[in-house]
Amino acid sequence: MPIKIKTQRTGRAVLMSVGLLCASFAMAQAHTMERAVSIASNAVLQTAPETFTVSYVHPARFGSVQLRTATGETVPIRYQPPANATTTFTIPLPKLAPDSYRLTWRVIAEDGHVMTGNVTFTIARR
Numbered sequence: 071m072p073i074k075i076k077t078q079r080t081g082r083a084v085l086m087s088v089g090l091l092c093a094s095f096a097m098a099q100a101h102t103m104e105r106a107v108s109i110a111s112n113a114v115l116q117t118a119p120e121t122f123t124v125s126y127v128h129p130a131r132f133g134s135v136q137l138r139t140a141t142g143e144t145v146p147i148r149y150q151p152p153a154n155a156t157t158t159f160t161i162p163l164p165k166l167a168p169d170s171y172r173l174t175w176r177v178i179a180e181d182g183h184v185m186t187g188n189v190t191f192t193i194a195r196r
């Protein structure tokens with residue numbers, strides 16, 4: 071079951087409890103952690119990014135990705151995720167106008183845990 075995260079604080083609490091849960095299992099199948107994202111949270115970008123890349127410590131399967139504007143409109147993303155588990159996902163972004171965006175995604179770790187991530191960024195008006 072996907073976990074719906076309502077607030078940042080709740081999100082951290084959920085992630086921490088998942089971490090504790092994982093630690094209590096034999097790690098035959100790896101849980102994973104986010105290693106890097108190509109757009110920093112709250113970044114103000116002078117040029118629109120053409121892709122978004124997120125990488126993980128262990129391979130994971132792609133779950134979903136969603137891009138929304140500040141007013142909540144969904145911006146369609148065309149992404150053909152890899153069929154197999156992988157550590158790095160590079161998601162092409164459409165041409166984005168100056169605005170604020172929120173990108174949310176989820177991947178499924180090899181131990182079955184759903185990992186969610188999000189970044190909010192702004193493309194500056196020139």
Ligand SMILES: [Cu+2]
Pocket residue numbers: 088092100101102179181182183
């Ligand atoms: Cu796990």
